[in-house]
Amino acid sequence: MASPLIIAIAGASGSGKSLFTENLLNEFAQQGRPVQILREDHYYRAQDHLPMQEREKNNYDHPKAFEHELLVKHLLDLKDGKSIEYPTYCYKTHTRLPNREILDSAPVIIVEGIMLLASPDLEPLYDVKIFVDTPLDICLLRRIKRDIAERGRTLDSVANQYESTVKPMYHQFIAPSRFTADVIVTQGGENYIALDVIKSHIQQALLNE
């Protein structure tokens, strides 16, 4: 098998990265082309050694919050055609779960997450770098709805975390990383023209291998 293409999709929390990734996956699934998806969030560091109150105060919007060393190893393994033991993370308890999933390599690997273009160790591994660029007020509104519905948060906790870490870290790490991207996607997860352009590029790259 030729070396898999690795597509990185970055952007602010709530920008629409997950939805964009799902829609890209659907495009390939319709053609019966195997795609593997990795989420950077699964590589948040385990925090079982810390009490819950400490975990709640942590900065989850700093590159060091992630075990990027393990993500680098996993991407290299997938590039070599090997399977990986993909970790699982729980946002409610802010730590890893014991179960791991075996993921096989595939011709297209999509990796999605906030800090993917802000880590010099990861950047050389990508074949295509995409940044989903959505205004921060829209990201915040989506995050409020999602975090209350799915991640066990309250309006107050979302607002406090946003002011203390999410917003400042966005300006320090995520916004500058957009300049390393090959493609900037506006309008979040439902930009079908961007999806089409990226799908065509990937198909062409696979044909040329």
Ligand SMILES: Nc1ncnc2c1ncn2[C@@H]1O[C@H](COP(=O)(O)OP(=O)(O)O)[C@@H](O)[C@H]1O
């Ligand atoms: N273009 C869009 N229009 C409307 N809602 C969207 C759009 N993109 C994403 N969403 C919604 O906003 C929320 C956050 O999107 P998500 O893809 O999870 O963001 P991210 O992965 O960047 O944090 C989800 O509930 C998602 O369905």
Ligand SMILES: O=c1ccn([C@@H]2O[C@H](COP(=O)(O)O)[C@@H](O)[C@H]2O)c(=O)[nH]1
């Ligand atoms: O334990 C945790 C881990 C992460 N977060 C927040 O999640 C987002 C990143 O996930 P998206 O799916 O891209 O929104 C990040 O901004 C962290 O603040 C958390 O709250 N708790």
